[in-house]
Structures are given as C-alpha cells and as structure tokens.
Amino acid sequence: LKDLSLEEWKQLHPAFETDIYQAIAPQQVVAARNSYGGTGFEQVREAISAARSKISPE
Secondary structure (H helix, E strand, C coil): CCCCCHHHHHHHCCCCCCCHHHHCCHHHHHHHCCCCCCCCHHHHHHHHHHHHHHHCCC
C-alpha cells in the first residue's frame, strides 16, 4: 500500500491526501487497534500486566 502513488489512492477515493501514508504506517495501524482484547499496544500492555499479576508470587 505504501508504494501506491497519491494519484492511485485518489482513484480509489478522491478524499485521500498525503496524510494517507502516515495513516497506513505500521506503528499507526497497530496503535489504532485499541479494542478490548485487541492487538493494539495498550491492550497488549494490559494483557501482559494481567498475566503477570496472575503468575506473580504474592
């Protein structure tokens, strides 16, 4: 997707602008996946924390 030119993006939808390249960047895509139990950074951090609390000795 990153190799598509802006003109090619605009063929898909005229509203696409140069900010599409930032929106499809891997870091941005993962960060946007913040639904409960999802694979976004925040959800993974919370899952790791919950798992650690379950296996940590008190």
